[in-house]
Amino acid sequence: xxxxxxxxxxxxxxxxxxxxxxxxxxxxxxxxxxxxxxxxxxxxxxxxxxxxxxxxxxxxxxxxxxxxxxxxxxxxxxxxxxxxxxxxxxxxxxxxxxxxxxxxxxxxxxxxxxxxxx
Numbered sequence: 001x002x003x004x005x006x007x008x009x010x011x012x013x014x015x016x017x018x019x020x021x022x023x024x025x026x027x028x029x030x031x032x033x034x035x036x037x038x039x040x041x042x043x044x045x046x047x048x049x050x051x052x053x054x055x056x057x058x059x060x061x062x063x064x065x066x067x068x069x070x071x072x073x074x075x076x077x078x079x080x081x082x083x084x085x086x087x088x089x090x091x092x093x094x095x096x097x098x099x100x101x102x103x104x105x106x107x108x109x110x111x112x113x114x115x116x117x118x
Contacts, residue, residue, distance in 0.1 A: 062095065072110055
């Protein structure tokens with residue numbers, strides 16, 4: 001019962017990088033696996049039309065990005081690429097440095113939830 005977690009962060013070289021992991025489950029309660037909790041500042045929803053892209057930028061602040069629909073490819077300035085799909089959790093922490101860009105690679109809109117972290 002793994003949930004994919006993609007961390008996008010600024011490395012010591014000042015560039016954005018990805019690491020892959022999973023949401024850590026701290027407790028099992030019947031058929032449910034439960035993670036730890038984290039304080040959130042706010043939540044918002046956004047939709048971007050199929051075929052869209054967004055050029056080089058940094059995350060505006062630390063945030064979780066929960067993809068509800070759409071498949072997109074993120075790219076860092078060093079050429080690393082990461083596909084993000086429905087159900088993936090992205091932890092965007094590259095608030096400084098070289099940044100990243102993305103483009104939608106399927107025919108669906110990108111619907112997502114932003115969970116803004118303090």
